[in-house]
Amino acid sequence: MDFRLSEEQELLIQNLGELLQREAPESLMAKFDEAHEFPAQAWKALADNGILGLGIPEEYGGIPADILTMTLVCETLGKFAFPLGIIYSLGMITIRDIVQFGSDEIKQQVLGGIVKGDAPVALGITEPQAGSDAVNLKTSAAFQGKDVILNGQKMYCTLAGVSKHILLMTRDPKIESPYQSISMWLLPTDTPGVRMNALSKLGWWTVPSYQVFIDNACIPYTNLVGKLNEGWPQLMANFEIERLALCAASVGAAEAAYEDASTYANRRAQFGKPIGEYQAVQHKITDMAVKIENMRHFIYKVAWMMDQGMPVRQEHAMCKLYVAQASFEVCDDAMQILGGLGYMVDSRIQRLWRDIRLMRIGGGTDEIMYNIAGPQLLKKARKAAEAR
Amino acid sequence: MNIVVCCKLAPDAADIEVNKDGSISLERAEWRIGSFDLHAVEAGARLAAGGGNLLALCAGPTRISQSKLKKDLLSRGPDELYLVVDDALAYADTAATSAVLAQAIRKLAPVDLVLFGEGSADLYFQQTGLQVGERLGIPSLNAVSKIEVEDGRLVVERSLECEVEVLEVGTPAALSLTTDINQPRLPGLKDILGAGKKPVHEWSLADIGMSAAPVIHVEVIETRAPRRKQRKQTMLSGKAQEAARALVDALVGEGLV
Numbered sequence: 001m002d003f004r005l006s007e008e009q010e011l012l013i014q015n016l017g018e019l020l021q022r023e024a025p026e027s028l029m030a031k032f033d034e035a036h037e038f039p040a041q042a043w044k045a046l047a048d049n050g051i052l053g054l055g056i057p058e059e060y061g062g063i064p065a066d067i068l069t070m071t072l073v074c075e076t077l078g079k080f081a082f083p084l085g086i087i088y089s090l091g092m093i094t095i096r097d098i099v100q101f102g103s104d105e106i107k108q109q110v111l112g113g114i115v116k117g118d119a120p121v122a123l124g125i126t127e128p129q130a131g132s133d134a135v136n137l138k139t140s141a142a143f144q145g146k147d148v149i150l151n152g153q154k155m156y157c158t159l160a161g162v163s164k165h166i167l168l169m170t171r172d173p174k175i176e177s178p179y180q181s182i183s184m185w186l187l188p189t190d191t192p193g194v195r196m197n198a199l200s201k202l203g204w205w206t207v208p209s210y211q212v213f214i215d216n217a218c219i220p221y222t223n224l225v226g227k228l229n230e231g232w233p234q235l236m237a238n239f240e241i242e243r244l245a246l247c248a249a250s251v252g253a254a255e256a257a258y259e260d261a262s263t264y265a266n267r268r269a270q271f272g273k274p275i276g277e278y279q280a281v282q283h284k285i286t287d288m289a290v291k292i293e294n295m296r297h298f299i300y301k302v303a304w305m306m307d308q309g310m311p312v313r314q315e316h317a318m319c320k321l322y323v324a325q326a327s328f329e330v331c332d333d334a335m336q337i338l339g340g341l342g343y344m345v346d347s348r349i350q351r352l353w354r355d356i357r358l359m360r361i362g363g364g365t366d367e368i369m370y371n372i373a374g375p376q377l378l379k380k381a382r383k384a385a386e387a388r
Numbered sequence: 389m390n391i392v393v394c395c396k397l398a399p400d401a402a403d404i405e406v407n408k409d410g411s412i413s414l415e416r417a418e419w420r421i422g423s424f425d426l427h428a429v430e431a432g433a434r435l436a437a438g439g440g441n442l443l444a445l446c447a448g449p450t451r452i453s454q455s456k457l458k459k460d461l462l463s464r465g466p467d468e469l470y471l472v473v474d475d476a477l478a479y480a481d482t483a484a485t486s487a488v489l490a491q492a493i494r495k496l497a498p499v500d501l502v503l504f505g506e507g508s509a510d511l512y513f514q515q516t517g518l519q520v521g522e523r524l525g526i527p528s529l530n531a532v533s534k535i536e537v538e539d540g541r542l543v544v545e546r547s548l549e550c551e552v553e554v555l556e557v558g559t560p561a562a563l564s565l566t567t568d569i570n571q572p573r574l575p576g577l578k579d580i581l582g583a584g585k586k587p588v589h590e591w592s593l594a595d596i597g598m599s600a601a602p603v604i605h606v607e608v609i610e611t612r613a614p615r616r617k618q619r620k621q622t623m624l625s626g627k628a629q630e631a632a633r634a635l636v637d638a639l640v641g642e643g644l645v
Contacts, residue, residue, distance in 0.1 A: 007456040008580050011463065015574040022574075050576030063578050269621050 009069055013076050019049050020080035026348060029081050029206070033351055036205045038119065038162045042084060047117030055092075057099065060111035067241065071248045071303040075296075078252020082355055083206040085249030089363075090158055090207075091120025093235075093242035094167045097184065101226030101234050106186050110165060122160040124168040124187065124212060125235070127153060132368050134169075135178035135232065139214065141170040141185065147218050150187065154212040158362075161196050161210050164189060168214075169231055184231035186223040193217035203354030239364070240316040244302055246363045247319055250327035251295045253352050257334035258288050260349055264338050275337070284333045291326040298322060314376035321369035324359040331356050389440035389537070389559075391501045393432040394489050394520070395425040395461060396508040397452040406613040419451060421461055424505030424512075426572040428565050431535060432503050433465025433573070438537065443496060444469045447488045449478040453590060462583035463575035469588045470496065476593075476601030482511075484602035486519035491596045493524060501542070502562040506530065514564070521562030528562040529555070533569050 005013070023045035032039045046052050055070055056062025065073075070092070078085030091114070098110055098121065110121060130136040139152025150170060160166050168187040175181035187194065194217050196210040226234045262285055265276035275281050298319045305312050331353045335342040342349040360366050403417035421429070429444065436442035444466035446452055453473050462469055472492050477484065493499055502524075504517030514530065521528020533552075534545035546553040547566060557563075575583070593601060622638060624631040639645040 007459055008577070008584070010456060011460055011575070011580045012577050015576070015580075019574045049574055050578055054577060063576075063581075065577060069577070272621060272623050 005072070009072055012069065013072050015049075016051065016073060016076045017080060019045065019051075020077070020084070024081040024084060026081075029083065030346075030348070030351070032083070032206045034205075034345075036208070038159075038208060039081070039083060039087075039206050040117075040119075040162075042081060043087065043119065044117040046084065046088075047115065052088075052117065053115040055099075056095065056111050056115055057107075060107055061115040062111065067244070067306045068300065068303040071244060071299055074245045074248035075252040075255075075299070078249035079255045080252075082249065082253040082256065082352060083204070085252055086204065086207050086246070086355070087120060087159065089242060089245035089249050090123070092245045093238045094121035094123050096238040096241060097167060097225060097234060098186070100237065101184070102186070103222065103225075105222060106225060110186065113164065118164055119159055119162040121165045121167050121186075122157050122163045122189075122210075124154040124157050124160070124166040126156045128155050131155075132365055135171075135182065137169060137171050137182070138173075139168065139170045140173070141183060143221065144218075146221050148185065148221050148223070150185065150193075150214050150217040150219065152214050154210075154214070156199070156209050156362075157196075157212045158204075158207060158209040160189060160212050161198060161208050166194075166212065167225065169235065172229060175229065179232045180229055182231040182235075183228050184225040184234055185219060186225055187214070187217065187219055191217045191219060201358075203351070203356075203358055240312055241306065243316055243320040243363050244299060244306070246359060247295070247299050247323040248303075250323050250356055250359050251292065251299055253356050254288070254292050254295065254327040254330040257331040257349060257352050258285075258292055260342075260347075261285065261288065261334035261337040264341070281337060284337060288330045288333050291330050295323045295326055314373045314380070317364075317369040317372035317376075320364060321366055321373065324366060324369075328353075328356050328360060389435065389500045390496075390498055391432045391436055391440055391442045391503065392445050392493055392496055392499050393425070393428050393442060393466065393503045394445050394516070395429065395505070396422040396510065396516075397446050397448055397457055397461075398422055398508065398510040401509065404613075410612040410615065412611055412613055419454060419457055420509070421457070421464075422505055422509030424507050424509060424567060426464070426505070427567050427569055428503040428505045429461070429464045429466065430570045430572040431565055432501075434570065435501070435535065435537065436465070436467070440500075441468075442466045445472075445489060445492055445496070446470075447472040447477055447480070447485060447492065449473070449475045458588050459580060459583040460575075462586045462588075463579040464573060466586070468586060471588070471590045472593065472596060473590055474593050474601060479604060479608055480602070481604050481606035482513045482515040482519055484604050486516050486523055487602040488593070488596070488598070489516070490520045490523035491598055492591065493520070495591075495596050498560075500559040500561075502526075502560070504562070504564040506564055506566050517562055517564035524560070524562065526560045526562055527557050528564075529557065530564040531566055532563045533566045535563065535565075535569070 024042035053062035054065040074085050074089055077088050125134055127137045142149045166187045168185045170183050172181040193215045195213040199209045265281050266274055268275050302312050302315050302319045335349045335353050338349050341347055397419055399414040399417035400420045405413040407413055432442045444461050450473055453471055458469055472488050507514040518528050518530055531546045532544050533547040536543045542557045544555050544557055624634045
């Protein structure tokens with residue numbers, strides 16, 4: 001087994017780290033956070049250095065990249081500027097849906113802009129009554145000649161207010177099976193009839209979320225992404241990669257928290273010696289390092305499996321569950337080590353702590369991850385028993 | 389315009405380990421392109437983009453011939469890379485290094501412009517560029533903070549302490565550049581992947597017409613990290629007045645007041 005990265009991956013990550021220290025330093029990210037502002041300037045710097053084109057076909061200005069490489073990019077973004085890692089991860093699902101299922105016209109319309117620094121396409125799926133039970137959505141699409149009239153309401157639609165498009169999921173109530181009645185549309189956010197309310201959140205202040213109201217918004221039928229009523233399997237095809245990307249960004253955030261905590265433990269003196277000399281702190285530091293090592297192995301393995309075309313149904317859910325919890329625990333321990341200083345608004349830890357908490361909810365809650373992995377694991381056990 | 393940019397490949401200072409006796413270990417250090425030289429590479433790439441080609445040239449021990457280092461350098465703009473490799477160059481001083489580089493540049497002729505960083509990342513003597521120019525018998529300038537090409541001649545600015553000197557220089561010339569001349573690019577994946585396909589030429593000293601390693605005049609006897617002073621971290625407790633008194637007593641006791 002070879003754990004080494006390729007030279008190209010090492011160089012990419014090394015350069016990206018340098019770019020982030022130059023264009024998205026901690027002081028700048030803190031300012032964006034305080035102002036509740038999307039980090040457009042830092043996002044543009046990523047575009048100018050080709051990072052936003054990774055995974056996008058060359059004909060649209062991108063450069064093909066495997067999933068492990070993109071996972072490393074997410075991890076690095078998470079480490080140096082966590083919100084950028086979150087934004088990048090959220091774009092993974094919508095961009096891949098458009099690459100895989102969008103018409104050439106849609107790809108031309110969207111992908112070129114993404115490569116040049118447009119905010120990622122927002123995903124419009126959650127509704128007030130449809131959260132974890134996402135297929136229970138009610139937003140509708142009615143056909144009028146060559147046009148489609150959209151009506152409904154979306155909740156927690158992250159990035160919608162800074163993006164040019166929403167990848168909108170609608171459902172045909174006439175079809176009984178929810179899995180065969182959902183369609184995917186590209187909805188320009190400046191379409192008349194689209195209104196938004198920004199939502200106030202505990203964290204993710206630079207990654208805005210919205211309640212979106214859609215009243216008789218008219219788009220051409222050609223804005224259908226993929227096939228009519230096949231939106232659900234299309235969406236599911238890329239949920240796994242979005243979750244992996246969010247995990248990678250979270251691991252990066254945990255690494256940043258560890259760095260702050262271990263530096264502080266060596267420096268801060270209490271009762272005449274650095275607090276890192278106390279066993280209680282050493283145990284915390286060690287537990288944090290073990291969790292980070294485990295998380296990294298898990299995300300790299302899932303990424304590698306996806307690159308090999310292997311199914312990751314249970315693995316990705318187990319990975320998301322573990323990383324969401326462990327990365328929060330690492331940030332929480334880091335805050336404990338920094339004590340009062342870590343709770344101050346000026347510290348990076350408090351931001352990481354607030355931002356990372358959502359990972360146990362967004363992109364599929366812990367509970368949904370159990371629901372995905374549990375039955376798969378038992379099915380596997382049954383099969384193994386039958387084979388014996 | 390044919391441009392050669394000379395780079396020092398050296399252990400990354402951030403990876404240096406200090407042993408208990410103060411000696412330093414470079415065993416685990418990753419080798420990198422000298423940070424000062426990155427500005428010269430960038431300047432060369434920008435000039436070459438206006439018409440010309442850029443060759444990178446490095447001299448050093450076998451350890452400089454690392455695949456990742458080569459890709460790193462080539463991803464930053466040079467069209468080709470030339471390495472002069474010999475373990476006798478591990479502790480080369482500026483005279484030895486400049487002799488090797490000058491000889492290699494003669495072999496790369498015709499060359500219009502030779503660029504250097506303001507100093508090497510490890511020893512920072514700031515001599516090599518000037519010595520190479522002298523050995524080649526071409527104009528050589530240091531502290532160059534701007535280069536423009538006008539009708540085949542170079543107009544350069546030198547940032548001095550109290551003035552900016554503007555000079556017209558004919559080619560060929562050897563210029564050592566300051567770090568404020570530009571901000572080096574950070575190569576993306578496309579550049580990195582492309583670097584693996586660019587030509588790399590590895591020369592021995594014999595290949596550049598040197599029958600023996602150049603004589604090294606400077607002998608490094610030892611390299612040591614500066615001694616770190618252990619802080620006492622004395623804690624003073626009690627009321628403010630008592631603590632202040634204790635502080636004064638402690639400072640007097642240490643002979644500091």
